[in-house]
Structures are given as C-alpha cells and as structure tokens.
Amino acid sequence: xxxxxxxxxxxxxxxxxxxxxxxxxxxxxxxxxxxxxxxxxxxxxxxxxxxxxxxxxxxxxxxxxxxxxxxxxxxxxxxxxxxxxxxxxxxxxxxxxxxxxxxxxxxxxxxxxxxxxxxxxxxx
Amino acid sequence: xxxxxxxxxxxxxxxxxxxxxxxxxxxxxxxxxxxxxxxxxxxxxxxxxxxxxxxxxxxxxxxxxxxxxxxxxxxxxxxxxxxxxxxxxxxxxxxxxxxxxxxxxxxxxxxxxxxxxxxxxxxxxxxxxxxxxxxxxxxxxxxxxxxxxxxxxxxxxxxxxxxxxxxxxxxxxxxxxxxxxxxxxxxxxxxxxxxxxxxxxxxxxxxxxxxxxxxxxxxxxxxxxxxxxxxxxxxxxxxxxxxxxxxxxxxxxxxxxxxxxxxxxxxxxxxxxxxxxxxxxxxxxxxxxxxxxxxxxxxxxxxxxxxxxxxxxxxxxxxxxxxxxxxxxxxxxxxxxxxxxxxxxxxxxxxxxxxxxxxxxxx
Numbered sequence: 001x002x003x004x005x006x007x008x009x010x011x012x013x014x015x016x017x018x019x020x021x022x023x024x025x026x027x028x029x030x031x032x033x034x035x036x037x038x039x040x041x042x043x044x045x046x047x048x049x050x051x052x053x054x055x056x057x058x059x060x061x062x063x064x065x066x067x068x069x070x071x072x073x074x075x076x077x078x079x080x081x082x083x084x085x086x087x088x089x090x091x092x093x094x095x096x097x098x099x100x101x102x103x104x105x106x107x108x109x110x111x112x113x114x115x116x117x118x119x120x121x122x123x124x
Numbered sequence: 125x126x127x128x129x130x131x132x133x134x135x136x137x138x139x140x141x142x143x144x145x146x147x148x149x150x151x152x153x154x155x156x157x158x159x160x161x162x163x164x165x166x167x168x169x170x171x172x173x174x175x176x177x178x179x180x181x182x183x184x185x186x187x188x189x190x191x192x193x194x195x196x197x198x199x200x201x202x203x204x205x206x207x208x209x210x211x212x213x214x215x216x217x218x219x220x221x222x223x224x225x226x227x228x229x230x231x232x233x234x235x236x237x238x239x240x241x242x243x244x245x246x247x248x249x250x251x252x253x254x255x256x257x258x259x260x261x262x263x264x265x266x267x268x269x270x271x272x273x274x275x276x277x278x279x280x281x282x283x284x285x286x287x288x289x290x291x292x293x294x295x296x297x298x299x300x301x302x303x304x305x306x307x308x309x310x311x312x313x314x315x316x317x318x319x320x321x322x323x324x325x326x327x328x329x330x331x332x333x334x335x336x337x338x339x340x341x342x343x344x345x346x347x348x349x350x351x352x353x354x355x356x357x358x359x360x361x362x363x364x365x366x367x368x369x370x371x372x373x374x375x376x377x378x379x380x381x382x383x384x385x386x387x388x389x390x391x392x393x394x395x396x397x398x399x400x401x402x403x404x405x406x407x408x409x410x411x412x413x414x415x416x417x418x419x420x421x422x423x424x425x426x427x428x429x430x431x432x433x434x435x436x437x438x439x440x441x442x443x444x445x446x447x448x449x450x451x452x453x454x455x456x457x458x459x460x461x462x463x464x465x466x467x468x469x470x471x472x473x474x475x476x477x478x479x480x481x482x483x484x485x486x487x
Contacts, residue, residue, distance in 0.1 A: 022312075054340065055164075056157065058309045089369040107343060119385045121353040 003076035008038060008046060011074050015066040018059050020099075025106035029063060033094030036085045044078040046071050051085035060084060126195035127408045130446050132232075132435035133199040133400055135300075135335065135360040135392035136190060137215035138181040138223075144211070144487040145180070150270040151209040153308045161361065162397060165368040170399040170470035176478050179486040183222045186396050188473030191230055191458035194401035197435070198229075198449055200262065200392070202300065203236035203253070208269035209307070213238075221257055229452040232442065234262040234300060239276045239283055240269045246287050254294045261442050262298040262333075263291045267314035268307070275314035278332075279322025288327050297442050299323070300333040300358065304340040317341050317348060324352040331441045333358040333390060338365075338376035349384025356441065357384065360392040366406050374412060378420040386429035390438045399470040407434070 009030070017032040029035055029050065036049040048067050052060050064082040071080045092100060117123075125131065141155050159177055190196040201223045204215040213236070224233035235253040237246040254260060265287075268275035278284045278301055288299060306315045317334055324332050337345045337357035348355045357380050365373035380389050391407075393400055411425055439446050453459055478485050 055161065056305055056339070058306055058312065089372065091369070091371055092375075110343075116347050116350050116383070118350060118383050120350050121355075121384070121388070124353050 002044070003040070003046065003074045007074045008071060008077070011070040012038070012048070012067065015063070015070050018062060019053065020102075023103075023106065024110075025103050027099045027102050029067065031096045031099030031102065033090065033092075033096065033099065034063065036088060044076075045081055046074075046077050046079070047081045047083060049083045049085050051088040051090060053090040055086070125197060126404045129408065129431050130435045130439075130450065131196050131198075131391070131404065132438045133190060133196045133392050133395055134333070134358055134390045134438045136186060136199040136201050136231075136395040137204060137397075138183050138186040138201075138219045139214055139397065140180040140210065140212050140216065141178045141214075142180045142486045143178065145214075147209060147211055148271055150308050150310070154206075154209050157308065158397060161364070165364040166398055167367055167402050170402050172471055172474070175482065175486060176471070176475060179478060179482075181396060181474060182477060182485075183219050183226065185471075185474035185477050186223070187227055187230065187458070188468075189396040189399060189471060192461050193468050193470055193472060194395075194399065195404050196395070196400050197453060198232065199395070200232040200234060200438075202234040202262075202264040204264065204266075205236040205238040206266060206269075206307070207238055207241075208271055217253060217256075224257055224259060228259070229449070229456060230458065232262075233257050233260040234264040235260045235296075236264045237287065238269065239265060239287060240274045243283055243286055247290050250287065250290050250294065254296075260294075261296060262300055263287075263296050264300045264302075264335075266302045266307075267319075268310060270308070270310060273310055275311070277314075277319040277322075279319040279326075281326075284319075284323060285326060288323060288330065292327065292330050296330070298331040298333055300335050302335045304334070304338065304345070305336040305361065315340070317344050320348055320355060321352065324348070324355045328354055330354065331356060333441075335360050336362055338362040338380065342376050342379050346379045346383035349380060349388040356388050356390050356437070358390045358392055360394045361398070363391060363393045363403050363407075364398050366410060367402055374410075374416055377425075378412060378416050378422055381422045381425075381429075382420050386425075386432050387437055387440075389433045390441070391434050396471070396474065401467075401470060404434075 012030045012035055013028045015029045017029045020027045034050045036051050038048040040046050067082050068080045146152050190199050201220055203217045203220040204213045206214045220233050223231040237249050239246055276283055303315055303317050306312050320332055331354045333356050334345055335358045339362050
C-alpha cells in the first residue's frame with residue numbers, strides 16, 4: 001500500500017517548528033511555511049524539501065530529524081529524505097493562513113502584556 | 125555624499141579571514157557563513173573571489189572601498205574580539221588604530237573587549253586601548269564565545285555595568301552590541317535583545333546600538349527602539365536585504381519606523397564584507413509600497429528621514445558636527461580622487477593589492 005498525499009501532509013503538520021515554540025506561537029513547519037515541496041520517488045522514498053527562515057538558522061538538522069520521524073510513521077512510507085533549499089528567502093507570505101493567525105494573535109497578546117506606544121521614547 | 129545625503133557608514137572593518145587566522149571549526153564555519161552571505165547577498169558586480177575574501181584585508185583597501193569606490197563620507201571601524209574564533213579576533217586592534225590615525229577625519233574608532241574574559245581583564249584592556257586611542261567614540265562587544273560555549277548579559281550589574289561605567293568615564297558615547305545573528309551552531313539565547321533594556325535604562329547618558337537589528341527579533345527590537353531614547357537599530361548586514369530580499373527589508377524598516385521612528389535607525393553594512401555603493405544607490409530610490417504604508421500605518425519615507433538614517437542620526441549620537449566633518453574631508457586624498465578620476469569598480473583597490481602578493485595576504 002502506498003502512502004496517501006493526505007497522510008503525508010498530515011504528518012508534516014505534526015512536525016513542530018522550534019522557533020515558533022520559543023516565540024510562544026507554536027505551529028508546525030508546514031504552517032510556518034518551511035516546506036517547499038514533497039514527492040515520492042520510484043523506490044517509494046518520500047523526498048521533502050524545506051527552507052530555513054534565515055540563512056543563519058541553526059536548527060535545520062533537528063527540523064529535518066522531526067520531518068523524517070513523522071513522515072516515516074505514515075503507512076506505506078519506506079524511506080524519507082529531507083533536502084534543504086538554500087535559495088528561497090523566507091517571508092511571512094510563505095506561511096499558511098492558520099500560521100499567520102497564530103503569529104498575529106501571539107503578537108497582539110504580547111503587546112497587551114507590555115503596552116508600548118509608538119515612539120514612546122519621545123515622551124521620556 | 126550621494127544625492128546630497130551625507131553618508132556615515134556606522135560599521136566597517138578590515139577582516140582577517142586568511143586560513144592561518146582561523147582558530148578552530150567554529151571559526152571555519154563562521155568564515156564559511158560570511159563568505160556565503162557575501163557571495164549570495166551582494167550583487168554580482170560587487171563581489172570578491174573566494175581567495176580575495178578569505179584573506180587579510182588592509183585598512184588602505186577598506187578606505188578605498190568606502191571613500192573612493194563608494195559615496196561614503198565617514199565610517200566607523202570596530203575592533204572585533206571574536207577571540208575564540210580567530211587568532212586576532214577578526215578585525216585587530218592594530219587595524220583600528222591604523223585607520224583612526226592614518227585617516228583621522230574619515231574613520232571613527234570603536235575599542236573592543238570580550239566580557240567572557242572577566243571584568244578585570246576587560247577594564248585593563250579598555251584602559252589600555254583608550255590610552256592608545258583616546259579619540260575612540262564607542263565600545264564594541266559580542267555576547268558569546270565558543271570552545272567552550274559561554275556568554276554574558278548586557279544587564280549584568282556585576283560584569284557589564286562596570287564595563288559600561290568605565291566606558292562612560294573614558295568619554296565613549298555609544299556601546300555597540302552584536303545581536304540577532306548567531307555566529308554558527310551555538311546557543312541562540314545570548315543573541316536575543318532583552319538584556320539591552322536593562323542597560324539602556326540604567327545608563328541613559330550613553331547610547332546602545334543593536335547591531336544587525338532586524339535579522340531576528342525584529343518586533344522586540346522595535347519595542348526597545350520605541351521605549352528607550354538611547355537605543356538604536358544599527359543596520360549592519362540587515363541593509364543588504366534591500367538588495368537580496370527587498371520585501372523583507374521593507375517590512376523590517378516599516379516596523380522600526382512605526383515603533384521607533386526615523387530618528388532611531390542607523391545605516392551601516394559591515395563594509396568591506398559588503399560593498400556599500402550598491403546599497404546606497406538602491407536606498408536613495410527606496411520607498412515603501414502602498415500596501416506597507418496602509419498596512420503598517422506609517423508615512424512615506426521623506427528625504428529628511430533618509431538623511432537621518434544615512435548619517436545624521438549617527439552624528440547626533442556621537443555629537444558630531446556634520447558641516448565641520450564635510451570641511452575636513454573636502455580636499456583630502458579621497459575627495460581629490462573622486463573629483464579627478466572615474467569611480468573605480470567595487471573592490472578594485474583590494475583586488476589590485478591582493479593580486480600584488482596573494483601569498484602574503486593569504487597565509
């Protein structure tokens with residue numbers, strides 16, 4: 001039995017994006033917009049291409065580990081390979097609508113916690 | 125000057141990236157990262173070769189790149205203390221002294237210490253460097269070192285505060301702290317900007333530059349700009365996004381403008397890691413899109429705003445008289461070269477100097 005696209009998409013939706021967790025806006029690598037592409041090769045290997053949010057990202061190896069582990073759990077998947085796209089410059093437009101909502105909500109909540117007016121320094 | 129804007133490049137240095145200067149694997153990884161950024165974020169006509177890049181750059185080449193090959197009027201140069209990565213820290217104290225003494229009207233000097241070396245060492249070195257270079261204007265520090273990983277905080281009352289107090293005693297006007305760009309596979313925490321708040325509040329008489337502002341923690345940086353009169357966004361490397369990823373640059377600048385305003389942004393690029401001229405030409409033409417103006421709720425960037433960002437803000441931080449600076453450089457060797465010869469290609473001076481003795485500059 002070969003893996004269904006929906007099952008692989010769902011697996012990618014279970015891979016946590018570590019920086020979003022640190023920012024207290026937890027979301028998956030898919031919602032964060034890191035997954036550029038995935039396809040199944042002739043021998044059944046699922047190849048997932050991801051790009052970092054910044055060239056200096058130090059967490060790509062752990063993100064790749066997470067993707068391999070989650071996609072490997074899908075019925076019918078024999079092998080998983082993660083490839084890194086070093087060309088794409090990440091922008092928030094690459095996030096899913098759900099991811100953007102999560103981030104916007106977090107930012108709004110953060111501003112409520114620490115109220116700051118624009119150019120408040122001019123009043124000091 | 126470009127388009128009548130007086131330009132101060134607030135961060136420049138003559139790196140030593142020759143193989144003999146790289147101490148360890150983190151040093152090699154950092155060198156590789158710098159090369160990758162240079163080679164992919166700079167436009168094709170403004171790049172060095174790998175050999176030219178991974179070599180011991182000279183102050184003369186830096187000066188030519190800034191003041192002849194580009195429309196920079198004055199530049200700050202930092203003594204870098206990445207001592208755990210590079211044999212001489214990456215930009216040696218001697219080069220800062222050479223720049224500030226040989227081209228005194230063109231270069232503003234920053235001394236540098238490594239707080240992970242301990243308070244006594246930092247205070248002693250600060251005194252020594254200020255004795256050697258009393259005209260220095262700022263202090264540059266890095267938040268972390270490697271092998272072993274170790275870090276410190278700018279709001280540490282027992283380590284950072286005494287260093288800042290000594291810097292103020294010496295008359296330094298600004299403290300520049302590297303942030304937002306982790307130097308390789310190292311813990312990210314020291315590169316967050318939250319510790320700037322405590323120092324900025326404790327020392328309102330000195331300015332704090334968040335170097336690489338906007339490469340990460342943009343909103344946090346914006347809120348610091350918004351709250352503290354003495355915190356500034358220094359655009360080193362961030363400025364290159366205008367050429368590589370203009371939309372990212374626009375979003376970062378919009379956030380800084382909204383929260384901090386045009387008075388809190390300082391231009392730099394880290395020359396000659398990057399060549400300044402392509403940025404200057406692009407920035408003079410830069411304007412926010414309607415979508416950004418409406419979405420963020422800011423006004424279009426004016427000529428006055430650009431003048432502040434390109435030099436006037438930094439001059440204000442250092443209490444510099446721009447008209448006096450203009451007069452001092454009006455007839456120096458760089459201005460003369462600009463008036464009499466066509467502008468050389470980016471890095472023309474360094475390419476020629478390097479070609480004269482490749483083995484000597486790349487041990």
